[in-house]
Amino acid sequence: MPEIEFRSDVTVELVRSSASDSDVLFAARVSTQGEQTLEAAQDGHDATSRDRGLINYLMRDRHGSPFEHNSMTFYVQAPIFVFREFMRHRMASYNEESGRYRELRPVFYVPSDDRNLVQVGKPGAYDFLPGTPEQTALVRDETVRASTQAFEAYQRMLDAGVAREVARIVLPLNIYSSMYVTVNARSLMNFLSLRTKREGSQFPSFPQREIEMCAEKMEDVWQTLMPLTHEAFQSKGRVAP
Amino acid sequence: MPEIEFRSDVTVELVRSSASDSDVLFAARVSTQGEQTLEAAQDGHDATSRDRGLINYLMRDRHGSPFEHNSMTFYVQAPIFVFREFMRHRMASYNEESGRYRELRPVFYVPSDDRNLVQVGKPGAYDFLPGTPEQTALVRDETVRASTQAFEAYQRMLDAGVAREVARIVLPLNIYSSMYVTVNARSLMNFLSLRTKREGSQFPSFPQREIEMCAEKMEDVWQTLMPLTHEAFQSKGRVAP
């Protein structure tokens, strides 16, 4: 049996992208300048304060479509319970590793020692606090044991000739999977608005920490590709257009 | 600890619907008759052979939009590995039971004795054959044991005050969940075309048996609501418009 591996992180890598603030500007200017925009688009162009103003205006007035003419493909590794939440976002393209087509590798998520473990507050406004040392140890021990037992059961079924799609059903939600996900900036802003924490906002959100870890890494990448758009998103309270 | 339950089925119940063949007909006739259709729509109307012809024509020429002006809400109970595939279909609305907001009940899927267990053939054309008695017993034993061990770990963490969203990560993919799913006939046909078996077709599909069980039950309901549309779908090789 392959050796079982435990991790506490998620990884996000940019595979390919065609995304820049100037794509937003050119798309927006089709509305106002029509056929003159193409030439400008092909000439290349540096952002000016007028550009910043236009992007801020689009964000504030919720003109969302100019933020769609771009594309970012990420390769994400995370436990299945994160992917379950991720794939509820329908304005993205997904291809995930399949337990029907391949034997899954024994890599499991275990919360890191600084992951908050205790939930307080009422539904819709939960807060999470650090666990005691006993709780932290318990979570680690139970997670390691349950993952190991499940993987051994999976392996015994495979060894006996049982189909992968059947054997996998005993695997737990903390097993890692990987996927290609492609989004545009508008759909990414929607994702970020819901999957990063916004306490005290007019429209608060309370994501599970592990999907927020993915969201933060995607945001870091996106911010370098489209700094003006990111800045406008931030300044308008992180409400997606 | 609550008693652990094992099941081998999925359930599909129609919660609410506004779906009939006449909705398709009226929507299609807006194209050709404009304002005269509304009165007819409100009068009620029995399907005629001319209606059947129109629906067949829409299906054949892939005029899909008339099949969208209707709605069916189902309540589905199935294991999580089924929901994982289900929610890849983006043209539907979902609300699923949440392991963050409630303690999950110990109900687990175990393959029935007549579930095929052995996979043969090459990728893209897998076939599944019955397991030996030994394989069948092994699958049952491993599934029962792994589910029980996982649920006990979950319970111990909850008992120690660990947050539900953390404790649940050890639960396996065969635990049952439930959801509301709302679709229209066009999106349902797309789902059925991909999640029911079509061997030997020009566009074959090879769904995992458990999601096909859901699809079959949904199709049974839909067929009684929209018989002419179902008949046309069937006669055109089950390719969605």
Next chain:
Amino acid sequence: MPEIEFRSDVTVELVRSSASDSDVLFAARVSTQGEQTLEAAQDGHDATSRDRGLINYLMRDRHGSPFEHNSMTFYVQAPIFVFREFMRHRMASYNEESGRYRELRPVFYVPSDDRNLVQVGKPGAYDFLPGTPEQTALVRDETVRASTQAFEAYQRMLDAGVAREVARIVLPLNIYSSMYVTVNARSLMNFLSLRTKREGSQFPSFPQREIEMCAEKMEDVWQTLMPLTHEAFQSKGRVAP
């Protein structure tokens, strides 16, 4: 030639619906109560203050999916320039009268005498003021004449045996068309947030008056079907979840 008709209104009629606040509540409670919700859903149920609180919470925290399990089909008559804007909303189903399949009727939109005609202010914050009597008369005269000339050209081409799909290209954007449009409450809220005027809001919008007339009529109908949802939408600044 048929007599030419001029109108200054739009019409919106509810053809069919399956939409109530209780659908929102049941969908939301699947998350927290799982299998216990179905029975309640089938029993029927009157909204309570606890229900109002739940709907407000969903709206505030932008839990949008519970607002999707419902359906409203409208029959809309409006000029083509309104439908051009309408159909940019992609989360709806459309079937429109086709100028390829039928001869179009000579019904044209002409602005009413109280339609504001003069635009002031800068891009992104236009305001509209009443026209002078001369402007009002000019708009009416030009619109009537141009519509009549265009329809006569259309008619002469049809009379000469030219295909409808070719002859129609000379018809103006103010000719009326009709369509079936099906939406759910979430997609309707998105439409309303963008197509009704919200000056002075954090996220202002400046729709053209004629599509706003459609939006207002749809909102009137929706408000009677889902009063609690409408109230929550209103109280949260008309930002769609």
Next chain:
Amino acid sequence: MPEIEFRSDVTVELVRSSASDSDVLFAARVSTQGEQTLEAAQDGHDATSRDRGLINYLMRDRHGSPFEHNSMTFYVQAPIFVFREFMRHRMASYNEESGRYRELRPVFYVPSDDRNLVQVGKPGAYDFLPGTPEQTALVRDETVRASTQAFEAYQRMLDAGVAREVARIVLPLNIYSSMYVTVNARSLMNFLSLRTKREGSQFPSFPQREIEMCAEKMEDVWQTLMPLTHEAFQSKGRVAP
């Protein structure tokens, strides 16, 4: 008044793209190889016969999602009656020139002399034949006259200080507009399957010639970017996955 221009063509220019057959292959291989695919994706890679086989298999079994991880942005100039059909395709991103934000230029579509003008056959199976010389001349004359009259009315209203959004309502459907449109290969295949002629097919389609002219130009571009995907689409009867 600016000089009125008449054209009989449409233009399609590729503004930006991130689209290649290898994107399809890597996305598909995530399913079967998981984490090993990323390295290969970043190494670059030439298509082999094994690659061709995989793409054909994906197309045949309607595994559509691997065809979504790419992006093409086109700048299209065409008359409004073409854009009306185009924007019914909801799986694309659009930004069109706005008659509210700018004064429209007097460029109008007039059918070329070899455009078929006479429709024969029954609904759902129309065929189009050449017009007589008289019909051809009539179409040209009526189109030129109606376009000119409409644009003059538009201009008179603007000159009198009427808002652009009001004055434009008299403009005809054959006036040119321009847009940015962004699609991925899957959504483009869907568009092509419905907007290029497929007589005698199991699923025939009968698009209006002018949108087919757009579709053909988009297909030419796409074919050079993703030759294996195009070949597979073609060989499977042009039914989109």
